Amino acid sequence: MALSLNVKLGPLELATPLLTASGCAGYGKELDAYQDLACFGAIIGKSISKMPRMGNPYPRTAEVTAGLLNAIGLQNEGFDSFVKSTLPKMRGFGTKAIVNVVGHDFDEYVWLCEHFDAEEGIAALELNLSCPNVKDGMKFATDAGECERLVAACRKATRLPLIAKLSPNVTSIAEIARAAERGGADILSAVNTFVGMSVDWQRREPRLANVTGGMSGPAIKPLALRCVHEVARAVKLPVMAIGGIASADDVLEFMVVGASACQIGTFLFVEPDAATRMLAELKKKLIDAGIKNPAELVGTLKLPA
DSSP states (O other): OOOOOOEEETTEEESSSEEEOTTSSTTSHHHHTTSOGGGSSEEEOOOBOSSOBOOOOSOOEEEETTEEEEOOOOOBOOHHHIIIIIHHHHTTSSSEEEEEEOOSSHHHHHHHHHHHHTSSSOOEEEEEOOOTTSTTTTHHHHOHHHHHHHHHHHHHHOSSOEEEEEOSOSSOHHHHHHHHHHHTOSEEEEOOOEEEEOEETTTTEESSTTSEEEEESGGGHHHHHHHHHHHHHHOSSOEEEESSOOSHHHHHHHHHTTOSEEEEOTHHHHOTTHHHHHHHHHHHHHHHTTOSSGGGTTTOOOOOO
16 A cells, blocks of 8 residues: 555545745735645644734744844734635645634634634634733633633634644643643644743843744744643644644654644745655655554654553
8 A cells, every 4th residue: 555645634635744824924815925735734824813913013923042033013904805805825835724713802813713613614713712922812722611612602603623722831731632622623723822021131121022923933942842742642633743843853743742734834934845855755765664654653653651
């Protein structure tokens, strides 16, 4: 039997286990000039809210050792413009389109799920429960009861596969994962960025106008790996990993601890065509290991007795 990279995450089937992480590749066109986007199982777009959002004041990004801090603040064009101008382009890249939704409050999340349910060509909705860069942006990611309540309402509002994106900035990510599962999520993605900050000591000023921001990039991989491991052990849902992924080995490590697919984010700023290389590396490593499908690796970590 030949190697197959197809992966199944509950009701969502993907041709490859690689996806873009929301916020790092726009809505696909930013990467289209660098590679065939069919190397991704799906494009996950930047968060969309009901109304346009301007985001946070500048400066909104700062490089740190082995990573990036951002406090973009969910800038986006809003639902109407997205559906009219951007979604049709996302559907034309030869891969599936997943819409990441974010609400200012409970009702906005539900409204978005209801209205996206009526649109064609959307493979799934990812609920951004966990943006650390906006006021009150962590409520649904840190309170298990609020998380369950929101996911349950969104589940009733759409027939589309529902992905809950979890925050690492919690006491127990497993507890929040179980809440999202109880609420009816089909898939979990873990993790969003870690809250951090950077300062210019000579000016005595923060490097972000927002003071703090979300840290991503290679430096967070060991932390994200631990989170994915805890989430996968806590629930029966499939998990998509996010956090510092830059190579096929990174993908395979996340699979061993329990992820069925991986989202590539910050590294795309360094190597916009990284997915093409990673997919080729992934195929070779799986073939060399005698593995016919990535699913064979998922959750196979050997823990000490």
